[in-house]
Structures are given as structure tokens and as C-alpha cells.
Amino acid sequence: MAFKAAFSRALITVFRFSLLSAVVVCPSICVCAQTAPSAASIGQRIEAILTEVKRIDTANDAPDESHQRHRSVNSSDWQFTGFFDHEHPLLLNASFSEGSVVRQETYYLVDDKPVLVKVLRWWDVDDESKAPKPPVRQAFYIDNGQTLRRVIKIESARKTRQVVDTPQAASGFTERANLITKILLTNSRDPKFPESLESFPESELPEK
Numbered sequence: 001m002a003f004k005a006a007f008s009r010a011l012i013t014v015f016r017f018s019l020l021s022a023v024v025v026c027p028s029i030c031v032c033a034q035t036a037p038s039a040a041s042i043g044q045r046i047e048a049i050l051t052e053v054k055r056i057d058t059a060n061d062a063p064d065e066s067h068q069r070h071r072s073v074n075s076s077d078w079q080f081t082g083f084f085d086h087e088h089p090l091l092l093n094a095s096f097s098e099g100s101v102v103r104q105e106t107y108y109l110v111d112d113k114p115v116l117v118k119v120l121r122w123w124d125v126d127d128e129s130k131a132p133k134p135p136v137r138q139a140f141y142i143d144n145g146q147t148l149r150r151v152i153k154i155e156s157a158r159k160t161r162q163v164v165d166t167p168q169a170a171s172g173f174t175e176r177a178n179l180i181t182k183i184l185l186t187n188s189r190d191p192k193f194p195e196s197l198e199s200f201p202e203s204e205l206p207e208k
Contacts, residue, residue: 042148042165046141049115053108056090059083071184078194082184088112089181096198100124100131103200107177114142114173119203138203142170152205164206172202 060083064070068090073080077098083091092107106118117140123131134156141149150164176197183193 039165045143045148049108049141049143052110053116056083056108059085060091071187073183073187073189075189075191075194078197080180080183082181084184087185089177089184092177092180092184094176094180094197096194097124098198103203105176105200105203107173107180109177112181113145114140114170114177116141117173119200121203136205140170140173140202142173145170145174147173162206176200 059068060070062068068083068085071082071084077096079093079095081093082089089107089109089112092105092109094105096103096105100123102122102124104118104120106120107114108116119138119140120135122135123133125131134154137153137155139149139151140147141151147168147170148165150166152162152164154160179193179197182188
């Protein structure tokens, strides 16, 4: 009986120690996992992205070569253009017009993955003052499959600018870029492909 009592006390001591360890250790682990990248870290990663963007722009402005060339496909509501290194896209553009609304998407890619996505939406009207809303420019900086920073500029008289540093999955941008690449490489005019691009939820402005 003395042995059983001692054994029971030992189990209780181990259980209490384990419980205490879980209480002390777990919160520190959770905090580390959820800590957002610092502004300095985001700034450094964005600088690296802009270096790649500048390199792509320089190559895009140069005359076509055997391995680097431009492609384009037009349909009733869409205009697609792209700059490719062999079969790999470096720069993609897709312009969609519906009525007076025009949306232009620009994708800069490294290793077939978007690193910067620009979206411009405006109204194609003779008198800009009669447009229902001002033009909106957005830029999404992407690294390791996540949006690092989203910059929103509203081209109104107040020139408002909003910066969002909340990381979000960038899979939607990758899917759109892959589809635009397919359209350009196959010279496809199949209407089902552009139709799937008409909805662009990632470009919707965040709720205030």
C-alpha cells in the first residue's frame, strides 16, 4: 500500500509539472507563430521585388530576341499582352472593358509566380467629372505565396492613399496569371477563358 501511495504521488507530481510546462511554453510558441513581419522586413522584401520589376521592365522595353518575345490576343471585351522568356511569362497585361468601366491588370512574375500585381480601374467617359467614381490604383506586393503589402490610391481631388500590411494568400493572383499565360501561349479565343476572369474579388476595396 505504501508503494502504491508513493507511486500515485509521483504521478500527480509529473502531471502537475507537465501542466505547468504547457501553460508556460505554449503561449510563447503561439506568439511567435502569429507575429507579423516588421515594417523594416516588409520594406526590404518590397525593395527586392522592385529590383526584379525594374529588371523586367528593362527587358520588356528591349527589342524581341529569339528567346524573349511579346505576345498578344484580343477578344470583344479583353486585350491580353505578355512578355515571355521562352515559355515563361515575365510580364502580363489584361484589360477588360464593360460599358464605360475599364479594368487593367498587370502582373510581374519571377519563376512563373507573381511578385507584383497592379490593378487600375477607371471609367472611360468623355467628361471625367461625370464619371460615377474616381480612378482607383492598387498594387499588391507578393512574396512566398502571400501578399506582403497592398497599396490603394484613389485619384480623387483628395488623393487618398491606404496601405494594408495584413498578409493574405495570393493564390487567386497566381490562378489568374496562369490562365492569362495559357491564353497567350495557345493564342486561344475560347470565350470560356476570359469569362472566368471577369470576376476579380481580390481587387475589391476593403470595407472601412
